Amino acid sequence: MSAPRDIWPTAPIVVSEQVKHVILRFFEISDSTEKTSGRLFAEELFTEDGVFTTHPSCVFRGRAEIAGSREHNNPLVVGRAHELRGVFCADSPASDVLVNGVFKIDVKGGQRVEMEFNARFVVGDAEGRLGFVQVWTDPTDMKAALGEAKKGEGN
Template sequence: MSYVTNATDWLSNSITSQAKSLIATFYELADSKVEDAGDRLATEVFSNQATFISSSGTFNGTAEISKCREGAWSSVTSRRHSISKGFAATQRMGTSSKTELVLLGSVHMELVNGKSFDSPFAAQTIMGSSTQRLTAPRIDFLEVFSVSGQFSDRRFIGHILMHFPVGKITASGDSEYGIGILVIGSSAAGDLRYMIGVAGRLG
């Protein structure tokens, strides 16, 4: 099993083994320094007309996504992503289907200046298999939300909630040990439930 997902709590039965494997492949390639990582992401992970939004920019289609790893190692010597939770809702349309997922995880990064840190992230993913020829799933849309130096934990939560469809929010926790937020929303694929947990002080 991949190091990316070996400790993942999958909270939706609709997430198939193929989808889990595709998610693992995406992050393994993102963590890899192989020269063809961008090309493999574009051809093995994303669909031809996919959109990928990350801190490096927005990439549309195979040609742009194939270049998304350019400069990825200019200030970073290593990355290691792990997914802690995965939630999904699936919409079936005849012989095709679309699955919308929310992924929560963390990444450990070591920098060229010798420093290292762990950062939480969330990702919104729409995965589909829309043709009879292509039965294996591919990612049609992926947007990553992560904490950087400009975001506090509280601002990170707000940034996530602005982008995900929200119907109801309940929160628990305190300023000493962190806060857990349960979001019940509605998406194009149906009802979607997910939790955002931020550890540490929110002072």
């Protein structure tokens, strides 16, 4: 995960170090291909009743579901990296934040796919845990690359 220092809003918008840490940690965990990484989301980042939406049909509600959110990661994905390009806030102090950037996926067989993404983060408690996260991206190129990788495996 990479994030230039100048992506954060400046005064009069205030983004606390706590909120910055939670967002950056979210993307560090997101870059993992480990099936257990969902547990880190749940334990470190989300409120007990937090909601994590990765796609309209993939909504995880509460820590138990969020902990299992990565158990079915596609084994054809061998690397993931997010590059943050901008952070925008709906309020100050920043408790409702939109992040945009590029998501890079390495697929078995050597193909790399780059997709733009946006992600909304809503802080859910005084400790800075996330009450809501929603991610938007166009998965068309990723689906095509995964289809090619699957063909390459003879499946």
